Amino acid sequence: xxxxxxxxxxxxxxxxxxxxxxxxxxxxxxxxxxxxxxxxxxxxxxxxxxxxxxxxxxxxxxxxxxxxxxxxxxxxxxxxxxxxxxxxxxxxxxxxxxxxxxxxxxxxxxxxxxxxxxxxxxxxxxxxxxxxxxxxxxxxxxxxxxxxxxxxxxxxxxxxxxxxxxxxxxxxxxxxxxxxxxxxxxxxxxxxxxxxxxxxxxxxxxxxxxxxxxxxxxxxxxxxxxxxxxxxxxxxxxxxxxxxxxxxxxxxxxxxxxxxxxxxxxxxxxxxxxxxxxxxxxxxxxxxxxxxxxxxxxxxxxxxxxxxxxxxxxxxxxxxxxxxxxxxxxxxxxxxxxxxxxxxxxxxxxxxxxxxxxxxxxxxxxxxxxxxxxxxxxxxxxxx
Ligand code: ATP
Numbered sequence: 001x002x003x004x005x006x007x008x009x010x011x012x013x014x015x016x017x018x019x020x021x022x023x024x025x026x027x028x029x030x031x032x033x034x035x036x037x038x039x040x041x042x043x044x045x046x047x048x049x050x051x052x053x054x055x056x057x058x059x060x061x062x063x064x065x066x067x068x069x070x071x072x073x074x075x076x077x078x079x080x081x082x083x084x085x086x087x088x089x090x091x092x093x094x095x096x097x098x099x100x101x102x103x104x105x106x107x108x109x110x111x112x113x114x115x116x117x118x119x120x121x122x123x124x125x126x127x128x129x130x131x132x133x134x135x136x137x138x139x140x141x142x143x144x145x146x147x148x149x150x151x152x153x154x155x156x157x158x159x160x161x162x163x164x165x166x167x168x169x170x171x172x173x174x175x176x177x178x179x180x181x182x183x184x185x186x187x188x189x190x191x192x193x194x195x196x197x198x199x200x201x202x203x204x205x206x207x208x209x210x211x212x213x214x215x216x217x218x219x220x221x222x223x224x225x226x227x228x229x230x231x232x233x234x235x236x237x238x239x240x241x242x243x244x245x246x247x248x249x250x251x252x253x254x255x256x257x258x259x260x261x262x263x264x265x266x267x268x269x270x271x272x273x274x275x276x277x278x279x280x281x282x283x284x285x286x287x288x289x290x291x292x293x294x295x296x297x298x299x300x301x302x303x304x305x306x307x308x309x310x311x312x313x314x315x316x317x318x319x320x321x322x323x324x325x326x327x328x329x330x331x332x333x334x335x336x337x338x339x340x341x342x343x344x345x346x347x348x349x350x351x352x353x354x355x356x357x358x359x360x361x362x363x364x365x366x367x368x369x370x371x372x373x374x375x376x377x378x379x380x381x382x383x384x
Pocket of ligand 1: 013019037038039040041042043044045046193
């Protein structure tokens with residue numbers, strides 16, 4: 001096992017815009033690191049540079065403290081698990097797992113010992129004589145991992161391994177990968193564009209946008225303290241709401257009323273005309289159930305509830321509203337890039353399943369101001 005260190009990594013294809021732009025990232029020995037971001041952000045390129053399938057334009061890549069920039073993929077001792085698992089269809093599970101050992105001309109006795117050990121760890125013992133075609137997707141994935149285990153790879157690298165699976169199987173596989181990684185304690189780098197995978201699998205998550213590293217943090221930290229609008233809009237489902245607010249003398253004017261931020265959320269607004277208030281859907285409540293003791297910490301307002309989606313354990317209320325045109329344009333641009341509905345001029349509010357608020361009604365909602373974020377729309381920076 002080994003730590004992976006990237007120092008100021010740049011990748012340019014031809015003389016174009018860098019696909020990976022000055023990325024520095026430390027992945028600890030045994031850590032599960034997720035690389036996440038929208039299509040084209042550079043996450044696969046970064047992974048391919050770790051494996052050695054792509055040259056590094058500048059910067060330094062270290063594995064186990066050793067510079068690997070000039071090392072061929074086969075000398076890096078890493079195990080890449082591809083989307084299709086790259087299993088040999090004509091070989092049994094046993095021979096698929098044994099494959100790297102056969103290449104190394106390992107003795108039959110040792111092959112047997114190591115394959116059996118890996119199979120036990122991966123609960124594949126009873127399937128060793130089967131061919132890949134007769135395995136479930138999950139079992140195939142484990143065979144691919146078995147192959148990496150027998151040759152004591154220094155790290156596992158996954159490139160969107162679950163993206164071809166249906167939602168249910170994807171959920172099962174996610175749990176399985178997480179469990180195995182914990183059991184094996186092997187350094188793992190996992191590329192995905194799926195923020196649910198990112199949030200549930202990783203010890204830490206590195207969020208990329210246009211080749212630039214935006215934030216590296218634990219899932220909880222990303223969710224609770226996103227550094228900018230991009231991360232805030234990308235992580236979380238339904239996404240964070242961004243409410244435009246003009247900066248007044250002693251209050252922020254929003255489409256839902258004037259807001260005075262509590263002490264804990266106060267920011268320096270000198271020189272700013274407009275900010276965006278970031279509020280997670282669950283930071284809202286049905287005002288009818290908010291106790292008097294906490295009511296003063298938030299904003300109570302009448303909302304035009306357009307649509308309600310009842311999900312059994314919770315419900316989402318949609319509240320369309322008008323925002324000034326220039327802000328609308330700015331938000332639409334960010335929305336396109338995020339490929340999300342976060343920037344629509346509608347609130348998405350998560351309500352308790354028991355709330356009696358109805359569709360097509362004007363109902364009182366409450367926003368907990370102790371939980372809002374304040375973003376500078378020109379830089380995207382989270383000011384809170
Ligand atoms: P996706 O999720 O769509 O796979 P990604 O985040 O993994 O996207 P990369 O595949 O790393 O992104 O690509 C990053 C950028 O580099 C993109 O703009 C892409 O078009 C460009 N790129 C990738 N491979 C090449 C290549 N071989 N030649 C030229 N440009 C490339």
